[in-house]
Amino acid sequence: DGGITQSPKYLFRKEGQNVTLSCEQNLNHDAMYWYRQDPGQGLRLIYYSQIVNDFQKGDIAEGYSVSREKKESFPLTVTSAQKNPTAFYLCASWGGGQPQHFGDGTRLSIL
């Protein structure tokens, strides 16, 4: 079945460490997105990419970085500059004229 795969499901970060969250889609969608969700809050946009080798900052990009070297992959790195990284991270893709599809998320915690 077509869909979005996020890994790992749970991730722990030590202080000063960078960690990378994986997002892979086999829907052949051009656009991909990263959102952050905090308890009791709606999702907020971190970064998005409309095409390979191009991406734009969302509302809360500070402390995060992304790459889009392949159409099907959009990894998110949470850097040590992100002082409050504990959250639920969701990846999505969009093929135009359709609903956005979401992965099952990665829960990031601090050790």
Place this chain on the structure above:
Amino acid sequence: KQEVTQIPAALSVPEGENLVLNCSFTDSAIYNLQWFRQDPGKGLTSLLLIQSSQREQTSGRLNASLDKSSGRSTLYIAASQPGDSATYLCAVHSGGGADGLTFGKGTHLIIQP
């Protein structure tokens, strides 16, 4: 900047009742509006997508309406069941469409058996 508000924040009703969840947005220049369901610790499941030119969409017991000029959408759930218990999120797709969604904070729904 687009802002999305959902009312109520939480709702608890007995099984079998019909109910309405409300969503409002500040900028009427939208591409589409989506309603999602989120179960605890899970990702989002798309329920209904309404394009900006449409007034409503229906799927089974769910009906979503859109009034773009007043910046409002409602999600109507008929004959509620305990399995409908979840958080329901409203999200607006603005601009040219490939930008990200703007989400409300959600309505946490509990259906009592």
